[in-house]
Amino acid sequence: MLSIVFRKLRSWGRVMRGNQLMASLFILFVLMLFFTMTSSRFLTWDNMQNVTRSTSSVVIVGSAVTLVMIARGLDLSVGSLLAASGVLAASIASHGTNLWLSYLAAIALGALFGALNGTLVVGFKVTPIIATLGTLNIARGMAYLVTPSAILVGLPSNWSDLGTGSFFQIPYPVIIAVVIALFFGWLLGRTVFGRHVYAIGGNEETARLSGVNIRKVIFLLYLMSGLATGIAAVVLTSRLGSGDPNIGVGFEFQVIVAVILGGTSLAGGEGRIAGTIVGALIVGFLGNGLNLIGVEPFWQYVAQGVALIAAVILDRFTRRERSEASVRREVNSKDNFDKTEDPKSIGNSASHQGEIS
Amino acid sequence: MVASAKLVSSPMQPFLQVVEISKMFPGVQALDAVNVDIFPGEVHCWIGENGAGKSTLVKILAGSMTPSSGQIRISDEIQDISSPHHAQQLGLSFIFQELSVVNGLSVADNILLGNELSRGPLVLPKASFVRAKELLMRIGFGSLDPNRKVGQLSTAEKQAVMVARALNIDAKVIFMDETTSTLDRDEVENLFSVIRTLKSEGRSIVFISHRLNEVEKIADRITIFKDGGIVGTYNSGELSINGMIRKMVGRDIEHTFPTKNRTFGKSVLEVKNISTAKISNVNLAFQSGKITGIAGLVGSGRTELMSALFGLDRLTAGSISMGGELQRFRNCRDAIRAGIGLVPEDRRGQGIIGLRSVEENISITWAIGKPLRSWKRDSVVLAKKFISGLSIKTPSMGKQVGQLSGGNQQKCVVARWLAVAPGILLLDEPTRGIDVGAKAEMYQIIDQLAREGMAVVIVSSDLPELLGLADEIAVMREGLFMGMLGGDSSEEEVMSLAMGEVK
Known part of the structure; x- marks a missing residue:
C-alpha cells in the first residue's frame, strides 16, 4: 500500500518537474477549492484583496530572495530588517518629516543591511546562513533601539494611504509587488546578469573560469535583497499604520517557504519568479483559509512547517527521478548518480575518466 | 561468442553470473539483456565507450540500482542485491574512482570500517593495527603505517586501503572502476x-578502464559493452588494441591525428621566469598557428602552469607578455580580456553548467558586457552557428548541457571560447572521459583552430595524443620546465624527461 503511494508520489513528481509552475499552481488551486468549499467568507472580493494585500510583502522580498537562492545563497535577515526599516520610517515620519523622505530612509537602511550582508559573504567569505543570522539579530536590536517604548503611534494622517489605498479596486501594495516581481523576473530572464545568477548557482567554478564577476554579482544580489526588504517595510508599516519593532518575526521563514514551494532548487541553479509568486500565494491563502475555518492561529505555524518540509521532500524526489532517467545519456553517469545521494555535491563532483592510449 | 578455451580447460563454475539483466530508464534502455560470467581467479576487463552500460551494471551489482529484469546468480544461487551492504555480504567489493575512504580516520580504521575489532563497545586499537598491517603486507603495502590519517595519503595508497578493506571482508570479486586514471605509471604497475x-x-577482479594498453596487459578475459548491450567476451590475446576499438565503436578509427603541416605566425604570448606557489622559473613562448603540448606526470605542474597563464594563481616572480606588451592578471577576467581562453581539466566541475542550456553555456563569456537590447537575439544566432560549426549533437539549443555526451559537452566549452575569439587557447585534458569518436573530432577542431591562426596549448596525460597533435612539447617535472621536445619525439624521450632520468 505504502509503496503504491510512494510510486504515485514519484510519478506525480516527474510531472511536476516537467512543469514546476503548473504543479505549484495546481497546489494553489486545490487549496483555494478546499477553502471555498469549507468557508463562505473565503472566495469574496474583500478577502481576495485582503490576502493579496498582506501577501505583497512576501512577494516583494521573495522575488529578490529567489535570485539569492538561485545563486546558492540565503538571506535570513529579511524579517528583522523589515522591522528595523519600518520603525525607522515611522519614527522619522512621526517627527513631521516629509513622508517620502521617511520612506527613502527605510529603503536606504535596507540597502545598507543588504550591502553589509553582501560584504560579509563576498568580502569576508562568511557563509550566507551565518552572516545573515548575525545581521538578523543586529537588525532586530536596532528596531528596538529606535523605538524603546514599544509601538510607535501618532503618525501623520496620510501615513496609511500607501498601504491601504487602492487603484481601481487593486490595492497599492499589490501593484507595487507586481512591479517589483516583474522587475526581478525581467532581470532574471532577460539580462546577462540573470544568466550569471543561474550560472553561479549551477556551477560557481565554471562561472568564474568563464569570466563572470562572481563577487560583484553576489554582492548585488544581497544588496537587492536588502533594498526589496526596505520597500516591503514601507508597504507593510504603512498598511499596519504604526511602527512596530515586533513585526516580521518568522517573515524570513515565509519567504523561504514561498521560494521553495515556487520550485527554486535548494541546490541552486534553478528557479523562477513566477513560481515564487505562486508560492507566496499558497502561504498566504493557507494562513488566511485556516483562519477563516476557525483553526487556532498557532496551527498556522505547524501548517507552514509541514508545507516547507513537504516542498523539500518533493524537491528531492523529483530530482532523483530526473537524474536516474538521465544516467544513460550522461557521460559520466557515476557522478550523476552520486548527486542524487547528496544534492549539495552538484557542481563539485569531479569528472575524471580515463583515456584510451 | 563467449570464449570457449577457458570454459573447456577449467571445470570451475562461475562465481558470479549476470543473466539477461536489463535496466530501463524512462525513455532509455540503459542495459539490454546482458550476460556476463565472472570466474574465480580471473581478471575480467570491461571496456566500452562512455554510456555503453558498464557503470549501470556495476551500480546494479553494487546494490545501488535495481535491474528492470534479469537475474544475478552468485555461486549458482539467485540473489536479489538490495543494498550496498548486501552486496558486500555476498562477497562483492567495489573500488570507484572517487574513493569512499574517510579522510579523517586512520588507515587501520578505514580498513576495518564497519567490521571493527572490538570487545563490547570498545575498539581494540592494538589488534586493529596488527590486522591492518597484515592485510597491507599481503598486497605489498607493508610500509604503509596503519596509524596514518588517510587524508594524507596519495591516491594510490588510498586505493591500497580500499583493497585491504575488500580483503578484510574476504571479498570474492573486486570491481575496480576507472581506478587507474588518476595514477601515474609506477603506481599503475604497483x-x-x-x-x-x-x-x-x-x-x-573486474577491471574497468579506458586505457586499452592496460587492459591488454592485465586482462584474462575482456567483455566489450556497446550501447547497453554486450558485443562479446574474448580471451586476452584474441584482440589487439585496434581490434578492441573496432568492436567498441563498431568502426575503424584510423588516421585520428591531423597532419602537422601548419605554418606558424608571430609570438602571441611569452612568459619569462614565471613562478607561482606551484611552479618555478618557467620560460615559454607560444606562437600563433602552433600547437604546443605540455607533458608531465600528474602533479608535475602542468595544470598549475595553465592556471598561472590564465591569471588564476598569483605570480611570485617573472612576467607574462602578449604581443610585446607586459600583462598583469589580477584574476582570470583580466586574462580573458587580454585574449586567453581556458578549457579546464575537470569538465563537469569547472567546464560546464550542467543544469543550464547549450545556448547559455556557449554564450556566457561572450555575453558579458553586451548591450541589453540585442544580446539575447545575438546569443541565439551565436549558439546556432557553433552547434552547426562544431557539429554539437543536441536536440535543441535549449537542452541542458549536462544531458549531452561528454564529447558534446566539451565542444560547448570550446565554443564558449571561440565565441570570444581568443588569441591563445589553453586546453587542459580536452579529451579526458570522452569517447573515441568524439576524440577524433576534437583533434580536428584543435587542428582547425591552429590553422586559423590561434595559438593552442594542450595539457594531456595521454602521450600518444600529445605526440600526435603537438608541434612541440614542453615537459614539466616537479614544477620545473625540463625542456622542449619536437612533435616527432618518441614517448620514451618525453617520459624520461618527465621522470627525470638522466640519459
Missing part, C-alpha cells in the same frame, strides 16, 4: 602486482 596477488588467492 596496482597490477596487487591485482596479480589477489588473483593468485583465487579472487576475481
